Each structure stands twice: as C-alpha cells, then as structure tokens.
Amino acid sequence: MTDINQLLENNKNWSESTKEADPDFFDKLSKRQRPEYLWIGCSDSRVPANQIVGLIPGDIFVHRNVANLVVHTDFNCLSVLQYAVDVLKVKHVIVCGHYGCGGIDAALQNQQLGLIDNWLGHIKDIAYKHRSELDGLDATQKSARLCELNVLEQAANVRRSNIVKDAISRGQDLTIHSWIYSLRNGRLKDLTKIDE
Ligand code: CO
Numbered sequence: 713m714t715d716i717n718q719l720l721e722n723n724k725n726w727s728e729s730t731k732e733a734d735p736d737f738f739d740k741l742s743k744r745q746r747p748e749y750l751w752i753g754c755s756d757s758r759v760p761a762n763q764i765v766g767l768i769p770g771d772i773f774v775h776r777n778v779a780n781l782v783v784h785t786d787f788n789c790l791s792v793l794q795y796a797v798d799v800l801k802v803k804h805v806i807v808c809g810h811y812g813c814g815g816i817d818a819a820l821q822n823q824q825l826g827l828i829d830n831w832l833g834h835i836k837d838i839a840y841k842h843r844s845e846l847d848g849l850d851a852t853q854k855s856a857r858l859c860e861l862n863v864l865e866q867a868a869n870v871r872r873s874n875i876v877k878d879a880i881s882r883g884q885d886l887t888i889h890s891w892i893y894s895l896r897n898g899r900l901k902d903l904t905k906i907d908e
Contacts, residue, residue: 740770747773750796752789752866753808754780754815759893761808764900773800779815779862780807781834782869794875803885805870808900809863810893816859820851838865860903863890 730737749772751761761767761774775792782789796802809816818825819835835858839846842861846854867890870876879886890903 745770747771747800748803749773750793750802750805751808752780752782752805754778754810754813756810756813758895759810764893764898773802778828778831779813779835780809780866782807782866783834784869790873790875793870793873797875797879797886804887804889806889806891807863807867807870808891808893809859810895811856811859812895813859816862817855820855820858835862838862860892863892863903
C-alpha cells in the first residue's frame, strides 16, 4: 500500500509537470469546465473514467457508484445527470459497466453485506427480469451477461428519465451509450454494436 503522504507528493509532481507541459492549463480550467461527456460508471478502482478513454481533466463529467446504477429515486445520480444535460449541455451520456463487477456478483450470489444489499436489490430485479436467459448459463457466463444486461437497463433508465426526455423533445443534441469494460484487456465494447 502506498503511504498517504506519497499521494500528496504525487500530486505536487503531477501539478508541476502539467504546468510545465502547458503553462495555462490550470488557469484555463479554473475559469470553466466544458465537458462533452457524462460518464456513469462503477466505483471499482480498476475502472477510472478519464484514464481508460484518454481524457484529461475538464473533458468528462463523472458519476460513479457501485455497479453503475441509475435509480429513478437516486437524487445524487439524477442531480449529476440534470446538471450535465441542462447546464453543461453534454452531448453524450456513457453508461459504462465492467465484467467481473463485485456488485453484480454479490447480487447473483445473494451475499449478505449490510446496507448495500438494498442497493444491490436493483440488480437482483434485473436478474429476475431476465431469468429465462440467465438460467441457461454457467456461473461465469451468467455474471458476464448480467454485467451487460445491467448496463443496458441503466442506459434505458437514463433514456426514461424526464431529464433526457425533456432534452430530446427540445431538440438537444444528446446520445446515450451503453459500454462495458474488460478488466482483462482494458478494452471497452459498445453493447449496442454487433461483436466484431
Ligand atoms: Co463494479
């Protein structure tokens, strides 16, 4: 484990090297942010939004929670979505899950973990909805498929939100994407596209 002081030291080095590469970097960014993308992803430490899509600070607005859920009564996620769509006017909302998601596996295995069980109940609902497809799969395939189905369901929740419906009806340029990330090879896949 890295010493906590090392993080502050890393930050100092990063700040200095960033300024060296672009002396105006922090000046420009401190005045305003104009990201074109909203990322709704998992809190998993192995799926850092900016890094895996090669974007620098200022380029992507991020919301992360366990298993990248978009719950209609979650004012945290909805507030991020509303601000991103109505105020920042992002052009793309990316819902990104990942294979091997601990939240998905915990929901599948019915583990008792405490408060988070209620949160994971949303995933159990999705597993139940798609039980006829999932029941025919082995444990590994089931986990992977539920990770995918969860992304598709959460993207559908984004589309169903009054925030997105209102934006689309007033002609705002906005596209919702369903992506999944592989921890094994670091690659993203668009779930709405046929496998290559
Ligand atoms: Co996860």
